[in-house]
Amino acid sequence: MSNDNRIPYDPRQVEMEAQKLWDENKIFEVQPDQNKEKYYCLSMFPYPSGKLHMGHVRNYTLSEIIARYHKMRGKNVLHPIGYDAFGMPAENAAIKNKTAPAKWTYANMEEMSAQLKRLGFAYDWSREIKTCQPDYYRWEQWLFVRLFKEGLVYRKDAVVNWDPVDQTVLANEQVIDGKGWRSGAEVIRKTIPQWFLKITDYAEELLASLDNMPGWPDSVKTMQRNWIGKSKGLELDFEVSGFGAVSIYTTRPDTLYGVSYMAVAPEHPLAIQAALNNESLTAFLKQCSKEQSNEAAMATMEKKGMYSGFDAVHPLTNQKVPVWVANFVLMTYGTGAVMAVPGHDQRDYEFAQKYDLPITQVIDAEGDLSQSAIVEKGILINSADYDGLDFQGAFNAMAAHFEAQGTGRVQINYRLRDWGVSRQRYWGCPIPIIYCDDCGAVPVPEDQLPVVLPEDVAFDETGGSPIKKDPGFYQTTCPKCGKEATRETDTFDTFMESSWYYARYTCPNFNEGMLSEEADYWLPVDQYIGGIEHAILHLLYARFFHKVLRDQGLVKSDEPFNNLLTQGMVLKDGAKMSKSKGNTVDPQALIDRYGADTVRLFSMFAAPPEQSLEWSDEGVEGASRYLNRLWNQIHSFVARAGTDILVLPKNLNKEQKSLRLKVHQTIEKVTLDIGERHTFNTAIAAMMELTNALQKYNDTEISDLAVLQEGWQSLLLMISPFAPHMAQSLWQSMGHNDLLCEKTWPEIDKTALVQDEIDMAVQVNGKLRATITVAVNMSQNEVEGVALADANVQKFIDGKPIRKVIVVPKKIVNVVV
């Protein structure tokens, strides 16, 4: 193997040439083709935060490999890209740099597109979407108006974080330890009217469909099921003297005799009425309003409460039950009021102990009430007529009793809440509503859409939305009566844009409607890839939108994403890489130094896609070294073998057979790893092993070269999704003039996989003592004989009686003595 006259590997040159070839041939631009099987491969589109970070590179390389692989399998592959361009960081940058959010966003998109192109990703750029453009978001407004008319949209009061100094609404992320991140002022809960989408109307279908989605990871489906949180319980009215009936919701009516108090949320009407003549309760409610309202804070904060002064009547015993106001009761779940059973609910138990409320046992189950609540279900005790019933029996009997009385009913509840889509921010899609003193909230008529967001704006220090202070934007006339009216100045949650972009990619330039007929050719997405952090919100909203689009007659399928691959986070110093944490790794420096192919290869080799990846710069070197070696090996092979196509000899010798076995075993493994398992790290490892085998092979005659040529060519085909530029260049060096990415995936030759002999492990009492080589067709008895004949095996049997011999064909023999 001569290494003289080596052609040096120059990634920059090789990559430029390959990209030029692809561009000239427009090979990644696709149109519907009824004669080909379609394949829609999609990565979650990026927020244009500045430059690409390693999480992006990982995500896009994943979809890239899957897209190129399926193209080589003969499918019509759609692989689009775009930007989730609205969002808060643009406003922060605007305040910091005194530029308009639009300008900053467009500059970022330009920079990131250049980086994506430099990485050689096989996108159909003609379908690029930027969600901040009116020709995209107008259809979102259009859909909202449609849903408004159908009653799927409503307005109600909801809580926001209010910064009393900056006089502005803060995102949860902008509240740090209960204080505004800019002003440092103590943030308070404030209630303002906001728009909601009735996702709860679809709760049942969103839940039920999960049973029919085999292409999604179980973990994500479980998270979504738990998030939707369907439960069956009883809604019961407790009569409160001086107030009226208060409804509670419980999934454990069997514990009703154990109720020793009730608890209502601080925002509950009873709490508000009770506070009218009660100074300390007023102070308590005020204190509660300063507590963070997010669920994690609610769950971990100190449980506090105060007696409201009201008492309810127990619906079965007619005894007085005190009503407490408690900071841990959620106004947004159930009825905002709960019955408390300290004997059988741990949170109620701790609260009762703290405030010295009675704890009684009404369920007979394992546990010690002096230590903790007994939460297991069991037989009812101390429950009068209901004693002796089990959970289901008690549930049914109680339900029948209260339904007959008209004071209770069986109720299916969901933890899922309707989707609040109003944001009091500037850089988002304007909500197409006009407020008229006479006509109320009126949707903007279709022919007046889009409501365009003015882009030339300036921010002041407080971060308040410029359009809220811009009469040119909000002053308008009522579409119904023509009177002076005011435009809605809130914008949509950016999850709105990301809930349907996958569908718009199928017809991004369609001007006559939201989606064209092309949508049903491409949809649903065959493979969706993105961060696990989106397991619930984005993926649930997108599923909801798809069902809404279906019910609007815009798509025919029920679900948007057939297969989901959730990639793990790219971590740096143990935490999610994000601009706000300042722990990002800039892939550009790596591309400049090693080339795109190395960066792509390494990002796939470092870890399996679903696992989080702790980034380290070491190891990139290894990927680069591997590609260099491949480059040198193939050039050296061509120097020896030429570029003519060599014909495999009919009769292979032992070494040739063994090499072909390796080649076809690798094709089998890589095909499985890419196509089925999505374990690209092991696919690369297998290709490296094959490279080692081909490199070590000592060729002495022309037939050797034929076997090697088959091996190298197969390897180039298999590595081309990972390192497409180098693969293209080497493909040409091997004598081909065509585009490698349009070739078909290598075929497995089953005859090459046939083996005569295999290695088996021999254990004595479960410990490895020998390995033996046996003929494939040897019987179990013969294998046992060979195993027992081994000297080291005999040494450990040591004359002891053999109790049992287990032979697992082609794997292992275990001798038990």
Place this chain on the structure above:
RNA sequence: GCCGGGGUGGCGGAAUUGGUAGACGCGCCGGAUUCAAAAUCCGGUUCCCUUGCGGGAGUGGGAGUUCGAUUCUCCCCCUCGGCACCA
């Protein structure tokens, strides 16, 4: 707190259906090549004992099922993601 992941050599990871733990790569050690270096090539590399042959231990911790457990069950610890206005 609740829901869902993860924990394997010095490091990233492999072991696909309960069957040889550590593939592949990084790093490190030794050698070849070189005036020298880089690059490249060859060999070694879980830990402990042993010149070697070989032996013992070992997959976060503890228990269990099994001829056999990284893999299954139970308990615990650590860690990451999500928790509805970050995207």
